Amino acid sequence: MQDDRRSSPCNYTLIILSEIMDLHDAICPKCGGPSKDGSLCGKCLTGEIPWYVCEPRVFITRCGGCGSIKTSAGWGDSSREREDLEEDAAISAIKFHQDVKKPSISVKLDHLSINRTYADLELSGTLYDENLEGYCSLEIVWQNESCDRCNRQHGNYYEGVVQIRAxxxxxxxxxxxxxxxxxxxxxxxxxxxxxxxxxxxxFDEGREGLDIVVGSQAIGEQISREITKRLGGRFSLHPTLVGEKNGQKLYRITYAVRLPKLQRGDVIAVRNTYGEILHQENKTFTYLDLKTGIPRTIPESTPSRFVANVRDAAVFSVIYQDSGIIGILDPESGKTEEISRVSWRHPEVGDSVRILRDSERTIVV
Structure with missing residues (x-):
């Protein structure tokens, strides 16, 4: 059965007009080409707006003293090669339109001098479904400036002193x-x-010990902690007000490091034996019992007597062994003597042993 509405002249005219209007809406008003919604097509849009901006010159600021690089975030140490830094600087000079998709930059560098480089850049991207390519050339200028750290170091700036005393x-x-x-x-x-x-x-070396002058309070405290951790002892902080800046009080801090009375390697007479100091912390110290080879920890107040340090020990050669006796030879005097074998040491003939003297007693360390 034939559709009467389709055959009606009036309806047919309306359909033709509708199709003409749809065709008109799908045409770019500028170039007459196809357009999705009757507005400017992608090609005309990209011709109306700059899809990238290229700065003609960029700067890289470097510290002539330590080689640090200055960025918008401040100074920072850098071990990167010159070409890498220049490539990043060249790329930073390009600003793409916010609607550009899949942007790509290829950089070619041409070094003119130690402080100047030219960069040729090839650009590509997609904007409003149009594939675009572009070209840009710019100059990279290196400039020197003293960084924050070098400024302070050259001015002998400091915020604290670590005093090493015993x-x-x-x-x-x-x-x-x-x-x-x-x-x-x-x-x-x-x-x-x-x-x-x-x-x-x-570093300042004085009669009483060593002073370590530091540029920040953070490193002063960390150095103090690490020294007392490895060498024993303790430290205390003594701040001194030196002024104000922007309403904030400024202090310099003295970190008084006190190494223990007995240092590592000291040999002491304690509890009817001899011990070699291994470590001292707070109010205790640990020593190696030279008779048994067993480490022992005792209070600092335990009665003891300093004998010597193992650095002062003389080196003797083992020339014979007989039951519990060891014969040793003094290489300087050529004299021999016999000493009792230490149960936890097992020197062989031809080996060397280190000897300390405490009055008439011989100590193997």
Missing amino acids: DGRKATTEEQEESQRIAVQVETEMQNDGERLSFITR
């Missing part, structure tokens, strides 16, 4: 040298963790 004695050369090694290690670890201003300003 309880009832002078800190030995070995203790001071070990303290310096510990301090440098702490400095390296903290700066590797990003604490740029945690640096050592200088």
Whole structure:
């Protein structure tokens, strides 16, 4: 059966008009090409707006002292190659339109001098379903500036002093040298963790011990903790008000490190035997019983007598053994003597042993 509405001249005219209107809505008003909704097509839209902006010049700021690089976030240590830094700087000079999809940048560098480089950039991306390609050329300028850390170091800036002293004695050369090694290690670890201003300003050696002048309170406390952890003893903090900045009080802190009265390697007479100090912490110390080879921990108040340090021991050669007796030879004098064998040591003929003297007694350490 034929549809009467379709055959009606009036209805037919309306259908034709509707189709003409749909065709008109799908045409770009500028170029007459196809358009999804009758507005500007993708090609015309991309021609109306810049799909990227390229800065003609970018700067890289480098510290001439330590090589640090300055960014919008501040100074930072960098071990990256020059080309990598320049490529990042060139890419940062490009700003794509917010609707660009799948943006891509290819960089080619041309070094003109130590402080200037030209970069040629090839760009691509998709905007409103149109694949686009572009080209940009810019200049990269290197400029030197002293960083925050170098400024402070060159000005002898400091926020604290770590004082290395010993309880009832002078800190030995070995203790001071070990303290310096510990301090440098702490400095390296903290700066590797990003604490740029945690640096050592200088070492001052005096009659009473070593002073470590530091650029931040954080490194001062960490050095103090690490030294007392490895060498024993304790430390205390003594702040001094030095001024104000932006309404905040500024303090310099003295970290008073007190190494123990007995240091590692000291040999003492204690409880009818001899012991070699291994460690002292708080109010106790641990020693190696040189008769049994067993470590023992006792209160600091336990009566004891200092004999010597193992560094002072003389080296003797074992020339014979007989039951519980060992014959040793002094290589300097050529004299021999016999000593009792220590149960936990088993030197063989030809080996060396270290000997300390306590009056008439011989101590094997």
